[in-house]
Amino acid sequence: MYIMHTEVDNQMETSHYEIDEQRTAELNQPELLVLAARGDPDHFYCILVPSKIHSGCPHCGNPFFRNQGNMHRDFLDVIPRGDDAALITVSVEFRKSKCTAADCGRIYYPSCSFASPYARTTRRLDDAIVRMALREGFTYTETAAMLNGRLSRQAVYRIYHRRIKELGADTSDQTLWFREILKGDTAY
Numbered sequence: 673m674y675i676m677h678t679e680v681d682n683q684m685e686t687s688h689y690e691i692d693e694q695r696t697a698e699l700n701q702p703e704l705l706v707l708a709a710r711g712d713p714d715h716f717y718c719i720l721v722p723s724k725i726h727s728g729c730p731h732c733g734n735p736f737f738r739n740q741g742n743m744h745r746d747f748l749d750v751i752p753r754g755d756d757a758a759l760i761t762v763s764v765e766f767r768k769s770k771c772t773a774a775d776c777g778r779i780y781y782p783s784c785s786f787a788s789p790y791a792r793t794t795r796r797l798d799d800a801i802v803r804m805a806l807r808e809g810f811t812y813t814e815t816a817a818m819l820n821g822r823l824s825r826q827a828v829y830r831i832y833h834r835r836i837k838e839l840g841a842d843t844s845d846q847t848l849w850f851r852e853i854l855k856g857d858t859a860y
């Protein structure tokens with residue numbers, strides 16, 4: 673376990689996070705660090721790695737920002753556990769930042785690649801769903817059942833087609849979906 677200091681308003685040591693290295697290794701999502709003393713074996717509370725938190729304004733490249741608060745978003749994910757796979761919930765804290773450049777001043781969230789835009793599942797789980805269909809020949813209904821009812825048949829169908837399309841050509845703007853979050857929940 674170690675303490676990570678992150679910048680707020682470009683000044684050090686305003687936020688302190690205790691990172692659980694063992695669970696971070698178990699999660700094995702390179703963009704995410706698991707917070708210590710929170711959640712349970714099936715629920716991981718995470719922050720983004722510092723390089724993602726401080727990626728700068730995506731509109732003008734200005735690295736300076738003002739902190740506008742944080743928001744959380746939950747994702748369904750899958751990890752190997754023993755000889756089986758475990759479905760877990762990953763709650764990720766995203767910092768909302770305001771660019772300090774006078775001619776920009778836009779609000780932005782860090783961009784990341786562990787989930788598709790608008791998704792409530794990780795790409796790793798999406799890929800598992802695609803493999804279940806393509807390799808094992810499972811129907812959407814069978815896949816939904818194997819996911820312990822955490823996703824509906826319809827959600828499995830949408831995820832499958834989204835991921836197939838994405839694997840063909842990913843032309844999405846990785847930051848756009850965060851703006852949609854503020855307007856309310858979006859379907860898969």
Ligand SMILES: [Zn+2]
Nearest residue numbers: 729732771776
């Ligand atoms: Zn900017």
